Amino acid sequence: MAEPPLHYDVRGEGPVLLVIPGGAGHPMGLEPMTDVLAEHFTVVTYDPLGLAHGRLGPPVHDQRVEEWSEGAYRVLQRTLPDGDFAYVLGTSSGGIAALDLLARHPRRLRHVVAHEPPCVGVLPDGERQRAVFRRVYDTYRAAGLQAAGARLGAGLAGREAGELPPGRPLSRDEELGRPMAVFLAHVLVPFSSYTPDLTALTSRLTLAAGADSRGQLLHRTAEFVADRTGSDLVEFPGGHLGAVEHPVAFAERLMATLLPVARESR
Structure with a gap:
């Protein structure tokens, strides 16, 4: 059986930083953050479902x-020079994929930052x-x-939802035209039901959580996973969508987290 096609973008120069977006993997809203990161890294933004690629x-x-x-590992096989190691940033559902990538393929990874993975x-x-x-x-x-x-939103905040706004189910065409709908229909439950093998996660891991x-x-x-794996927990600007809401500050915090790793690995 042929392998499914890969969808990703590459920009910038420097060490490879693989970005795995959250939601349904559509990298919408992440460009202001990757603009900053591309000044220091070769930023490879993975689009698992190809939603940003037609x-x-x-x-x-x-x-x-x-x-x-x-799929993320296959992207690294294509973009990572021989003998090099990649940094990885995974946010939300992409953070869960980043944890699984680290558990399965740690040898090509220098360090993984998983931001609020909903595991x-x-x-x-x-x-x-x-x-x-x-x-x-x-x-x-x-x-x-x-x-x-x-x-x-209510569930993430730990409160009851109260009265919900009225609405109706989406048609198939409406659902497939909206990344958030694809996330709710096909990503939310299977990803939040996934339990990572915490014993397989190496020391090359930082858990990130929004200050808000x-x-x-x-x-x-994030606190629980950091504690059980002996990893650092770093607070990033904003909340769950901090990479979109505070792109420059988020990128700067990420670089401050990864640069000490780069110095230690020399």
């Missing part, structure tokens, strides 16, 4: 973390938290994007 419209199946991480099954109350995301999915299927977004996310579900998840 693929909106064809059918999408429920996604698997392993598919994203194996909530690792938590002591993990099954209850997974159920939060399943309710978001059910709400999306019953009432559409706005209602599901409101329930998702303190006390919230995904900050707690």
